Amino acid sequence: MSMSETVAIAADHGGFDLKSILVPELRALGFAVLDLGTMNSDAVDYPDMAETLAATLREGRAQRGVLVCGTGIGMSIAVNRHRELRGALVHDALTARLARQHNDANVLVLGGRILGPELAKDCLRTFFTTGFDGGRHARRVAKLS
Numbered sequence: 328m329s330m331s332e333t334v335a336i337a338a339d340h341g342g343f344d345l346k347s348i349l350v351p352e353l354r355a356l357g358f359a360v361l362d363l364g365t366m367n368s369d370a371v372d373y374p375d376m377a378e379t380l381a382a383t384l385r386e387g388r389a390q391r392g393v394l395v396c397g398t399g400i401g402m403s404i405a406v407n408r409h410r411e412l413r414g415a416l417v418h419d420a421l422t423a424r425l426a427r428q429h430n431d432a433n434v435l436v437l438g439g440r441i442l443g444p445e446l447a448k449d450c451l452r453t454f455f456t457t458g459f460d461g462g463r464h465a466r467r468v469a470k471l472s
């Protein structure tokens with residue numbers, strides 16, 4: 328039996344609607360999905376959700392992650408406080424592709440109040456189907472952690 332990669336996803340209330348759209352999209356890409364919440368539109372604090380996702384990756388319960396808040400900015404700031412995580416706030420397929428090819432980003436960050444659902448799905452698909460280019464980029468990424 329082949330083991331599929333697990334992707335953890337978390338959002339605050341500003342990202343809850345988009346998270347609901349992205350979970351089935353991740354499953355359609357063949358990933359096991361660990362949905363860490365939030366599970367409704369009641370207000371929660373984005374740093375708490377980012378910490379939960381960071382702990383999940385640190386413990387090896389998922390290999391990569393997705394974070395969604397209203398703008399993506401708060402989640403991006405929060406997740407990049409963890410040296411082993413490289414969160415990329417992405418706005419289109421180009422930034423999604425380069426976040427993987429150049430930065431080996433392991434957490435995709437999206438703004439649920441910024442992106443429409445089709446654009447967000449395009450970002451998700453591109454991010455999770457693009458590999459790291461390595462080479463000169465590997466040296467630079469190694470300097471991050």
Ligand code: RB5
Pocket residue numbers: 339340341342373396397398399400401402
């Ligand atoms: C919540 O209102 C909002 O501040 C949050 O979702 C996010 O955009 C923060 O960066």
